[in-house]
Amino acid sequence: xxxxxxxxxxxxxxxxxxxxxxxxxxxxxxxxxxxxxxxxxxxxxxxxxxxxxxxxxxxxxxxxxxxxxxxxxxxxxxxxxxxxxxxxxxxxxxxxxxxxxxxxxxxxxxxxxxxxxxxxxxxxxxxxxxxxxxxxxxxxxxxxxxxxxxxxxxxxxxxxxxxxxxxxxxxxxxxxxxxxxxxxxxxxxxxxxxxxxxxxxxxxxxxxxxxxxxxxxxxxxxxxxxxxxxxxxxxxxxxxxxxxxxxxxxxxxxxxxxxxxxxxxxxxxxxxxxxxxxxxxxxxxxxxxxxxxxxxxxxxxxxxxxxxxxxxxxxxxxxxxxxxxxxxxxxxxxxxxxxxxxxxxxxxxxxxx
Numbered sequence: 396x397x398x399x400x401x402x403x404x405x406x407x408x409x410x411x412x413x414x415x416x417x418x419x420x421x422x423x424x425x426x427x428x429x430x431x432x433x434x435x436x437x438x439x440x441x442x443x444x445x446x447x448x449x450x451x452x453x454x455x456x457x458x459x460x461x462x463x464x465x466x467x468x469x470x471x472x473x474x475x476x477x478x479x480x481x482x483x484x485x486x487x488x489x490x491x492x493x494x495x496x497x498x499x500x501x502x503x504x505x506x507x508x509x510x511x512x513x514x515x516x517x518x519x520x521x522x523x524x525x526x527x528x529x530x531x532x533x534x535x536x537x538x539x540x541x542x543x544x545x546x547x548x549x550x551x552x553x554x555x556x557x558x559x560x561x562x563x564x565x566x567x568x569x570x571x572x573x574x575x576x577x578x579x580x581x582x583x584x585x586x587x588x589x590x591x592x593x594x595x596x597x598x599x600x601x602x603x604x605x606x607x608x609x610x611x612x613x614x615x616x617x618x619x620x621x622x623x624x625x626x627x628x629x630x631x632x633x634x635x636x637x638x639x640x641x642x643x644x645x646x647x648x649x650x651x652x653x654x655x656x657x658x659x660x661x662x663x664x665x666x667x668x669x670x671x672x673x674x675x676x677x678x679x680x681x682x683x684x685x686x687x688x689x690x691x692x693x694x695x696x697x698x699x700x701x702x703x704x705x706x707x708x709x710x711x712x713x714x715x716x717x718x719x720x721x722x723x724x725x726x727x728x729x730x731x732x733x734x735x736x737x738x739x740x741x742x743x744x745x746x747x748x
Contacts, residue, residue: 418470426471428457433468458492520590521550529555533562541567545574546581546589610639614646622716648737650676650719653726654684660735661691668725672718674703679715
């Protein structure tokens with residue numbers, strides 16, 4: 396990008412790309428969100444050129460963006476390099492997104508938009524319904540006309556429709572199935588009315604009333620503690636409320652829980668984790684967990700990993716814990732995408748062969 400850069404000599408190998416400036420991992424909507432965040436209120440004219448779906452997509456991306464390294468920002472909006480390099484990184488959040496939208500959209504529209512963003516993920520109403528728990532969705536649909544339910548279930552993913560049907564009263568579900576079998580193409584105006592009703596009556600109410608279990612939230616926080624801090628807080632909590640401490644401990648997913656993965660899950664995780672993190676993380680693992688990982692590698696791969704671990708010598712505990720935490724984060728990400736199954740020890744998650 397520097398016009399004065401010295402040209403490479405014939406046969407000269409280019410240096411590896413700096414990961415901090417590698418923007419290939421950012422999607423188009425993420426890049427657009429970063430540029431608009433950098434422009435701030437000066438982006439008002441650009442926002443006004445976007446249609447409603449584009450505003451929703453970019454707003455949702457912006458609110459989930461988190462911290463973007465300054466070097467990556469510089470690479471995405473190079474024309475603002477001096478301004479951005481002096482201001483460092485930027486933060487995308489719900490609050491920042493809402494403040495920016497308030498600058499050029501009516502308050503009621505911003506509130507409705509942010510309410511929708513805070514609700515289930517998805518670009519349109521049908522994507523969002525696919526991310527609503529089947530029990531919650533069935534509880535709403537059982538009070539609707541069977542024909543309406545048939546239209547809704549025909550629009551969501553088949554696997555989700557199956558779960559919802561399983562939660563509905565048996566006779567009502569059978570009637571919905573019969574309506575789906577006999578259903579003809581739905582007129583656009585009827586479909587739009589159903590979408591509007593779902594958005595205004597169901598999704599808005601869901602976004603306002605849905606509240607995460609406080610123990611689940613606290614378990615996620617505890618998962619991000621280092622081991623010493625985690626132990627200290629668990630001990631303090633046990634003194635005040637042993638039941639809550641036990642619930643949090645049961646909800647936490649820790650490194651040793653990777654031992655509950657099946658062979659396919661271990662192999663998927665092995666393909667996804669950073670190899671240095673794997674070597675450091677297994678340095679502090681139990682013999683059982685090490686054996687599980689080694690047994691799911693090729694003989695050569697297992698030997699190379701063991702040699703790398705041996706060559707490291709002593710490793711600081713905090714480095715081991717950090718590597719293990721990153722491996723757990725990768726496992727959770729794979730689980731969220733449905734590529735592996737993370738068992739929380741409950742009976743319904745046990746696998747039957």
